[in-house]
Amino acid sequence: MKKKVYIYAWALSAGLFLATGCDSKLDVKPTQSIDENAALSTSKDVEVTLIGCYDGLQDIDVYGGAFQFASELLGNDGELGFGGTFQNMLEMYNKEITTANATALSTWRDSYVTINRCNNVLSALDIVDEDKRARIEGEARFIRGSLYFDLVRLYAKAWGDGDNGSNPGVPLVLKPTRGVTDADKIPRNSVAEVYTQVLADLTAAKSLLPETNTNYANKYAASAQLSRVYLMQSNFALARDEANTVIESGEFSLVPEFGSLFFTFLNNGGSNPDEYIFSMIVTQQDGVNEMNTFFGTTITSIPGTAGRGDIRVLPKHRALYETGDARGAFFVSTNNTFTQKHLDKFGNVLQFRLAEMYLTRAETNFRLGTVIGAAPLADLNMIRTRAGLKAATAVTLASIQKERHLELAFEGHALHDAKRNKQSVGALAFNSPKLILPIPQREIDVNKQLVQNEGYN
Structure with a gap:
């Protein structure tokens, strides 16, 4: 019989392993648990655990691809074909997903493993070297906020589809889980509560992160993610302003040739x-x-x-x-x-590139009738002329959305753009339960407080 493993148990073992995996002490007796003080006792321990957060984020079932291809397959309206043999992906392509879907399970599980690693980092900030503390907190909060945003977009009703305050989102776990009791088996927070936490994490990350940070998250990565969150909420002014922040920073530039990206x-x-x-x-x-x-x-x-x-x-x-x-x-x-x-x-x-920010700024300026940073037509033509097309002489919401669809095709935007614009996907309405992943059945089996999404038995 296969052993059922609760998500927080996975998070506990993975998070503490990464915190101690580089320990050179060889005389530690084998044990099923490790004291918190031993696992995170120095600034270096916390820094190693932060690297573990990125390792979890990079996982193939998280930002290594699954969040993106799930959006493309679920949001596909006859523009993609699927010729593979993996049942989990065929289910998403056909919009006939089961509660045992392997991607739904692995993405949920591995995201919560990574979130718990972030929680471990955030719980130990007081022992981090002072000159590193703000950056480390910012990176951990960026990763946690980003994951909660993408989890709630895939496993819950879209923002604005009914009552955000009562629609079930995903469970918010904000403290390290180092032992599972009934108290750890919590219900799903509402969609509104999850978005509130996402914005709190990402806003804090933006204020804490440096402008440059090698290959790791920086201030502008937080702004880019905030722009997506606000756009999903139809908060066009703030989505515009965050996109404009990234563009005006001067840290990034459109490459001359599309193919070199x-x-x-x-x-x-x-x-x-x-x-x-x-x-x-x-x-x-x-x-x-x-x-x-x-x-x-x-x-x-x-x-x-x-x-x-x-x-x-x-x-x-x-x-x-x-x-x-x-x-x-x-x-x-x-x-x-x-x-x-x-x-x-x-x-x-x-994950994010500058062309998306131009298209977001164009759309939000157009919707609001504003010219923050540049006129919508100018931003649209930045994308068109880079693609080798003639500059447009007029702009509409439809023309901006078409450029977005073509420019960002196959990069993980299909489902979320359809939902925020309330566009059908084939014969399915934007709010069809078939366009929402199920809560993995294994999670419901071990946590009776979790309610399943509509349409799943």
Whole structure:
């Protein structure tokens, strides 16, 4: 019989392992638990645990690909085909998901493991060297806030779909779990409560993080994520302002050629292009790009390409591009057609890039009738002309949303853009229960306070 493991038990073991895994002491007796003071007793222990937070975030079932491909498969409206054999992904593609879906389970579990690592870091800030404390708190809160945002977007009703204050979101666990009792088996917080916590974490992260932080989260990564959160809430003014903050920072720039954005290992030695705000770093030694696994394929003429070739691009999508659009040519065809965005086996897994911020600023300025940073038409044309198209002479909400759809295709936006704009996905309304992942049945079996989402038995 397989042993059932509660999410917080997983979080406990993983979080404490990372906090102590580099300990050179060899005389520690085997035990099923470790004293908190021994696990997190020095600033270095906390720093190691923070690296564990990034390791968890990089997991293939978290920001290493699952959050992104789940959005693309669930939000697909006849523009993608699926030819793979994994049942979990076929269920999402067909919008016929079961409570035993492997992605729904692994993404939930591994996200909470990572959240618990963040909670361990945040619980021990008083022992962190003073000159590092603000940055470490900011990074942990950025990761925790980001994960709660993406969890509530996938496992709960969208913001504005009914009563945010009563719709069940996901459980908010804000303290380390170092032993599971009935008190740890908590119900789902409301969607509104989860968003409140997300905004608290990300706002704090923005104030604490430095402007530059090598490959780790910085102030502008927090602003980019805040922009997404506010856009999901239709808080257009704040979404605009956060996007504008990133653009006006001068830390990032649109690369001249669209095609140079995505081969970070093959063409850029593993370095991010200037347009990237934040990504999951993948190397030959560590990390897996799960978007490559499923969207990518091996092209013999391009050494270093790989992938199963499970997710294919259909004619309905390709027909959306204007003649001369470089993005419309960024595909490769064998027996099927694939996007070139995810061909690089060791390519970094993109989370935010500057083009998204321009498109967010264009949309929100247009909706509000404002010209913060630049006029909507100017921002729209920044994206169009980079793609090799003529500058538009007029702008509408529909034209901005079309550019967003084409520019950010296959990067994890499909489902969430459909929901926030209340657009149907095929025959399904934006608020169909079929577009929400189930709470994993294993979690409900061990925590009777968790209620299942509508439409699942």
